[in-house]
Amino acid sequence: MSMAFSVQRTHIPGECSQIAVIGGGPTGSFFSLFALRMAKMIGREISITIFDPKDFSKDGPGGCNRCGGIISELLVQTLAVEGINLPNSVVRKGINSYTLHTDYGSVFISTPSLERTIATVYRGGGPRGIIGHEKESFDNYLLSLAIEEGAVHQPMRIDSIERKHGKPVLFSKNGHIMEADLAVGAFGVNSTAGKMFASLGFGYSEPPTVNAAIAELHMPEEVIVERFGNSIHLFLLPDRGIKFAAMIPKGSYVTLCILGRKVDAHTVQNFLNKPVVRAVLPEALGYSVACSCLPKMNIGAPKKPFTDRIVMGGDAGSTRLFKDGLGAAYIMGKSIAKTVIFEGTSREDFQKGYYPVYRGIMHDNLFGRILYTVIDQYRSFKILTRAMLKTVEIEQKRDSDDRILSTILWDMFTGNERYRNVFMKSIRPKMHIDMWEGVFRSIGRR
Ligand SMILES: Cc1cc2nc3c(=O)[nH]c(=O)nc-3n(C[C@H](O)[C@H](O)[C@H](O)COP(=O)(O)OP(=O)(O)OC[C@H]3O[C@@H](n4cnc5c(N)ncnc54)[C@H](O)[C@@H]3O)c2cc1C
Incomplete structure (x- = not known):
């Protein structure tokens, strides 16, 4: 016909x-x-x-274009200039910080302005059987x-x-x-x-493309407020198949996104069983996986x-x-x-x-590839991971314009800056002096 x-x-x-x-x-x-x-x-x-x-x-x-749903600070602002102000009915949570987890500790990276400048959304109606259906995608x-x-x-x-x-x-x-x-x-x-x-x-x-994994974790909203606040939790682990993973709070759900080169149907469960993940999200919290998928990523x-x-x-x-x-x-x-x-x-x-x-x-993206290769080294070697944590920890006590590594990590994972600009920041001598200081301090602490 x-x-x-x-x-x-x-x-x-x-x-x-x-x-x-x-x-x-x-x-x-x-x-x-x-x-x-x-x-x-x-x-x-x-x-x-x-x-x-x-x-x-x-x-x-069925209704979702599967993604983490993070709207970068840059995009929120650019859309506002276009006269497109994301309404409250679309935004699930405003984000003002990242918490970086590694096998050797965690560190908190706040937005320089401390405002909730990043928005989290759902691309479709939300997880299967969502509670809070009144919001728009x-x-x-x-x-x-x-x-x-x-x-x-x-x-x-x-x-x-x-x-x-x-x-x-x-x-x-x-x-x-x-x-x-x-x-x-x-x-x-x-x-x-x-x-x-x-x-x-x-x-x-x-x-x-590569495969990615997404899972929607359902738990009481007050647990999410207490455990996650307005922070996206980012995991950089020495796991060869996983580049990084993020937990993104949204009302009474947390969207888990795992990116890497070896992602399959077992990835989510294996990830949730890791000790560092269980420290953030113990099973005792009684969360359940509302839905999960393996979308492709360009x-x-x-x-x-x-x-x-x-x-x-x-x-x-x-x-x-x-x-x-x-x-x-x-x-x-x-x-x-x-x-x-x-x-x-x-x-x-x-x-x-x-x-x-x-x-x-x-x-x-060529600059992005170089930066991710460097980050791969930092997450693979204990001494570098510890140095990174130490440096960020010290920087977070300083003025916001004196936090080079924190800004680099923030810009890398929020999408706030072009990779080229992040790369240019990463070759500043001050950043390397800070990192070496971090290496020596972490050796000293050991
Ligand atoms: C795991 C993961 C997490 C991500 N997280 C983020 C994030 O947090 N923030 C961010 O900015 N980006 C994120 N992304 C990237 C983001 O999802 C994509 O870049 C974005 O969706 C691209 O938009 P698009 O319109 O080009 O394609 P899509 O969003 O894929 O939309 C394509 C549309 O085309 C339709 N379509 C397909 N084939 C046909 C056809 N034959 N006829 C008619 N219609 C068709 C589909 O139904 C779909 O609606 C993530 C990606 C992945 C895989």
């Missing part, structure tokens, strides 16, 4: 007026919102249809902003794409859906849509994210390594919108307008 659908907006002949967005996560919604705003600014009419089968108000994995909120601006949401999956007369033509499993002037791929890395675009043969390939960028009338952004293209993927979704969604509205939709237009932003994220 053929399922044609019509869009009631007028088109301007010769202009890019029918835009299909495949994926209604943050990248798809940011693109749509900004493209519609910019088009209005210059008096141009465009029609945007966002295809996504998910209902982001549903609880459990981040993805639903962004999608509703795009709809308010004029986008149309079609709750359906796109199953194949072809090119006819140079234009992308979309199909669902039931048949032809639409011929578009532009297709924006914002489908992330957790579906087979990447294969569909790769099969068009213009050079796009699915981004490389760790690299395809070289050709666009061709004529087709462009890929967010996780389907490039994202920030191991952090602030939502910030990257904003940057790329807006950059694609700007290119489409002010430059055009040809390969050359994307090369000129969008690619510098895309490449900027790729280059910045």
